[in-house]
Amino acid sequence: MAAAVAVPEDDRAVRRGRVGTALAGLAKSSAFTIFLIDVGLIILFTAVSPGNRFGSLQNFESLMYYSMVALLLALGMTIVVAAEMIDLSLGANLILSSVFGVIVLEQMGATSPDGVVSGHVDAIIVALLTCLATGLAFGFINGLLITKLGVTSLIATLGTLSIGTGIALVLTNGTDRYGLTSTMQDEFGIKQLGPFPVPMLLALAIALILSVVLRYTAFGTRTLAIGSNPIAAQRAGIRVDRHRIILLMISGLLAGLAGFVDLSVYLQTAVTSHVLDPLNALTAVVIGGTALTGGRASIAGTIWGCFLAAILLNGLIVLGITSFYQQIATGAILIAAVALDHFRTTRRLRVIRDRGDGGAQKAPSPNNQKEQ
Amino acid sequence: MTATPSVPEVPPAIAGSHLSKQFGSVQALVDASVSVQPGEVVALVGDNGAGKSTFLNCLIGVHQPDSGEITVKGQPVQFSSVRDAQRLGVDCVYQDLALAPDLSVVDNMYLGHEVHQRGLRGRLGLLARREMIERADDQLRSLSITLPSLRVPVRELSGGQRQAVAVARAVMWASSAVFMDEPTAALGARQSEIVCELMRAVAARGLGVLVVSHDLPRILKVADRVSILWRGRTVREADARDVSVPDIVAAMVGYHEDVA
Numbered sequence: 001m002a003a004a005v006a007v008p009e010d011d012r013a014v015r016r017g018r019v020g021t022a023l024a025g026l027a028k029s030s031a032f033t034i035f036l037i038d039v040g041l042i043i044l045f046t047a048v049s050p051g052n053r054f055g056s057l058q059n060f061e062s063l064m065y066y067s068m069v070a071l072l073l074a075l076g077m078t079i080v081v082a083a084e085m086i087d088l089s090l091g092a093n094l095i096l097s098s099v100f101g102v103i104v105l106e107q108m109g110a111t112s113p114d115g116v117v118s119g120h121v122d123a124i125i126v127a128l129l130t131c132l133a134t135g136l137a138f139g140f141i142n143g144l145l146i147t148k149l150g151v152t153s154l155i156a157t158l159g160t161l162s163i164g165t166g167i168a169l170v171l172t173n174g175t176d177r178y179g180l181t182s183t184m185q186d187e188f189g190i191k192q193l194g195p196f197p198v199p200m201l202l203a204l205a206i207a208l209i210l211s212v213v214l215r216y217t218a219f220g221t222r223t224l225a226i227g228s229n230p231i232a233a234q235r236a237g238i239r240v241d242r243h244r245i246i247l248l249m250i251s252g253l254l255a256g257l258a259g260f261v262d263l264s265v266y267l268q269t270a271v272t273s274h275v276l277d278p279l280n281a282l283t284a285v286v287i288g289g290t291a292l293t294g295g296r297a298s299i300a301g302t303i304w305g306c307f308l309a310a311i312l313l314n315g316l317i318v319l320g321i322t323s324f325y326q327q328i329a330t331g332a333i334l335i336a337a338v339a340l341d342h343f344r345t346t347r348r349l350r351v352i353r354d355r356g357d358g359g360a361q362k363a364p365s366p367n368n369q370k371e372q
Numbered sequence: 373m374t375a376t377p378s379v380p381e382v383p384p385a386i387a388g389s390h391l392s393k394q395f396g397s398v399q400a401l402v403d404a405s406v407s408v409q410p411g412e413v414v415a416l417v418g419d420n421g422a423g424k425s426t427f428l429n430c431l432i433g434v435h436q437p438d439s440g441e442i443t444v445k446g447q448p449v450q451f452s453s454v455r456d457a458q459r460l461g462v463d464c465v466y467q468d469l470a471l472a473p474d475l476s477v478v479d480n481m482y483l484g485h486e487v488h489q490r491g492l493r494g495r496l497g498l499l500a501r502r503e504m505i506e507r508a509d510d511q512l513r514s515l516s517i518t519l520p521s522l523r524v525p526v527r528e529l530s531g532g533q534r535q536a537v538a539v540a541r542a543v544m545w546a547s548s549a550v551f552m553d554e555p556t557a558a559l560g561a562r563q564s565e566i567v568c569e570l571m572r573a574v575a576a577r578g579l580g581v582l583v584v585s586h587d588l589p590r591i592l593k594v595a596d597r598v599s600i601l602w603r604g605r606t607v608r609e610a611d612a613r614d615v616s617v618p619d620i621v622a623a624m625v626g627y628h629e630d631v632a
Binding site: 212213216217218219221222224225227228229231232233235236237238291294295296 | 454455458464466468469470471472473474475479480482483484485486488496497498499501
């Protein structure tokens with residue numbers, strides 16, 4: 001018996017090659033589209049702001065300060081969403097991590113509620129490690145709840161959002177702690193290399209690493225495989241539960257780092273804010289082209305999505321328009337971005353269906369048998 | 373059709389003998405046996421509820437049989453998971469294909485078997501994607517499968533092309549036997565023919581092929597032997613040339629058992 005087997009590759013397949021490539025390029029351009037919108041808005045706001053104030057270096061720096069914590073959370077959210085999960089507890093994690101960090105600083109005498117205190121580098125390092133460990137543990141608990149109890153990630157993290165915030169409020173009696181050692185601000189929080197705050201550079205470095213991991217490593221491929229078809233991943237021998245726990249621990253670790261950054265910039269806790277941060281992070285992630293259904297993720301898109309929110313907020317402030325409009329604009333862009341993505345996907349699939357052999361049940365035309 | 377390669381010295385690629393499996397009060401398998409020689413295509417047929425899926429799942433490590441013995445290349449084995457079976461060169465093409473639609477053809481073929489670069493880059497976890505593409509391309513070529521590109525997401529392939537990718541992946545990692553669960557169920561007539569030819573191509577590489585199918589006329593043409601399950605028992609094993617579709621249907625609905 002000859003092993004002559006040909007899978008349909010007729011003239012339509014060749015034609016599709018070109019159309020497919022063009023459409024694949026379009027599909028990948030979600031991130032690029034948002035980047036163009038960012039650039040357009042920067043130009044627009046610069047042109048119309050009094051004295052082109054929006055385009056000033058000083059304003060650029062304040063954009064960075066505004067978006068660096070948001071970016072850290074959004075990066076964690078991206079890899080979690082890539083595996084078809086969601087982490088609503090990132091803000092609570094940030095708060096709880098920063099509270100534990102402050103407790104460590106207090107215990108080691110690195111705080112002074114009334115006066116000014118500096119130094120205590122050892123206490124700062126222990127506080128950093130505490131923040132990271134808290135974030136990691138928070139993520140680990142989320143992972144256990146999701147994989148071992150079988151609670152969906154939405155519900156599990158909604159629960160830990162409430163629990164984490166509650167613990168932070170109990171520990172602090174609901175009042176913020178002030179007067180942390182200014183060394184952590186001078187040497188980290190507001191330290192700059194050129195126009196770039198150090199925490200922002202750190203966030204961008206992490207973004208670069210995550211981008212490489214998602215695209216060029218087995219870990220990244222497996223993450224997207226789990227998001228795309230968890231059963232297929234399981235059957236391919238991937239430890240899906242373990243992988244999911246690790247992803248949630250990474251996003252937790254980034255939330256812990258965000259907690260330390262928050263402390264370093266403001267030298268105080270913010271126990272009643274940050275609760276909406278995960279939703280803002282999710283907005284940035286989805287605007288950037290990461291599919292909420294998993295399997296497709298763009299770190300670059302997440303960066304541009306974070307900047308979009310910051311640019312809108314900052315631009316409206318510079319123009320003297322109430323910043324409440326930023327929320328309206330961001331919401332509208334979110335819906336538009338998802339609608340556009342949906343449009344692209346359905347159009348692409350329609351092209352495949354039009355090839356005739358896309359619908360599995362459809363009998364293909366006889367002329368695409370390739371004789372060998 | 374090719375003759376049955378029943379050389380006695382060669383141990384079967386995979387064999388299950390006298391397997392039974394009970395789920396609660398349901399005796400899904402009573403006494404099921406099958407043996408697939410290297411290079412042979414064996415069709416496993418039976419009515420709905422006859423225990424085909426349970427039998428297959430026992431042979432691939434999804435379920436553990438309550439009694440009976442499984443051998444791979446003559447060696448008795450016990451699979452506690454699909455991974456155990458894969459390690460011994462037994463792979464499966466699932467009915468739903470188990471592909472990740474968002475991943476490219478090459479990433480799907482290497483899922484769980486990724487190849488890393490050499491040296492430091494590899495230790496950092498970087499994939500040798502160029503090498504992976506070359507090897508996947510060789511694999512597809514050797515089965516005479518042509519695809520527009522190995523970098524396109526599987527989502528953008530046709531039903532027949534997806535089936536071909538799933539088969540090529542299983543063959544790539546299998547060294548003993550490949551199972552196929554209803555490989556033609558979702559395909560049109562001509563694509564079904566292509567998949568059947570693919571089965572012969574896989575067997576021609578010396579792998580044992582066990583196919584579960586409802587498509588009796590088609591599968592009878594491609595298989596060397598037929599094994600018929602009825603209410604959890606193997607009631608008949610026959611050379612595919614010696615049986616007709618009505619014979620098989622009679623055995624599938626238990627006609628022979630009733631007169632016996």
